[in-house]
Amino acid sequence: MDLAKLKAPSSEEEITKHWKYTDKVYVSVICTTYNQESYIRDAIESFLAQETEYRFEIVIHDDASTDGTRKIIEKYYDRFPSIISPVLQKENKHSQGQKISALAVSFSKGEYIAFCEGDDYWCDSKKLDKQYNALQENKNILLCVHDAFVINEKNEESDYKFPKRKYKKQIIPHREIFLEKGQFSPTASMMVHSSIFKPLPDFYYNTPVGDFFIEIMGGVNGVLYLPKKMSVYRRGSAGSWSVRVLKNVDRLTNHNLRMITSLDSVKKELDIKGSLINKKKRHNYLGLADIYWKKNKIESIKYFLLSLKAGLMKDHLRFFVDKIY
Known part of the structure; x- marks a missing residue:
């Protein structure tokens, strides 16, 4: 380097x-x-x-x-x-x-x-x-x-x-x-x-x-x-973003929720296909599913299903294996 x-x-x-x-x-x-x-x-x-x-x-x-x-x-x-x-x-x-x-x-x-x-x-x-x-x-x-x-x-x-x-x-x-x-x-x-x-x-x-x-x-x-x-x-x-947000559960939860809201706004205000917006949102949905797994499994399942609806990816299999097994 x-x-x-x-x-x-x-x-x-x-x-x-x-x-x-x-x-x-x-x-x-x-x-x-x-x-x-x-x-x-x-x-x-x-x-x-x-x-x-x-x-x-x-x-x-x-x-x-x-x-x-x-x-x-x-x-x-x-x-x-x-x-x-x-x-x-x-x-x-x-x-x-x-x-x-x-x-x-x-x-x-x-x-x-x-x-x-x-x-x-x-x-x-x-x-x-x-x-x-x-x-x-x-x-x-x-x-x-x-x-x-x-x-x-x-x-x-x-x-x-x-x-x-x-x-x-x-x-x-x-x-x-x-x-x-x-x-x-x-x-x-x-x-x-x-x-x-x-x-x-x-x-x-x-x-x-x-x-x-x-x-x-x-x-x-x-x-x-x-x-x-x-x-x-x-x-x-x-003081970096990775310290302030990624290592704080409440802030990370808020970040994912705000990203989803912001992406919905992008879909409304910019000429961008909804399918692209959904592909980005699925990562935030899966992030929320991971956060909620330990404290609210119903919410976790809800966000997991929303992420699946937005499109399948390798992280879904990793989530399933980690949480179920």
């Missing part, structure tokens, strides 16, 4: 000297963070280390962190004031029910949006350049993603893997987004045209996670996939 962390140049001039096109902001890097002082430096350094011909900005949204995250952001802003745009909230917006990703994007100016959460980072200094150029070669495609390394809380290679794909540049059909049980692509791999945020559909503000729904909106004409691993995803880091 090549997890070498990128190092930021010492000045703005060293970054902007690569910029050949400066008439507008071509890419806005969106970083959302909360209480990630142990990780945020790696993320910011990897943004600043990008070598591209196109002018970019870095919008860092801190949701009123209570640790040292804000001070770290402020120090970087002092050094790179024309590149970094800090959004430092005085009150936690997530706890108020606001959609942080949408809020952060509202401060951006770029033609394209590149995402990276505060506990992840990029490991290729040409990432932005490669993705922007690839999208320019495929003008009808709105979303570009790539592969990523995955590490655990000990900075060791994780057993978790993103979907295995052919090691070649390709356009993945839109329908494939709905077929994945887990995450279709790493959040830190996503570069999407800003037009999908203007405006965002109402349902987006009530979704339990934003990345999947950005993928289905941005991937309507297919998803441009680059095989190289250009980012690092920390799984199980303090």
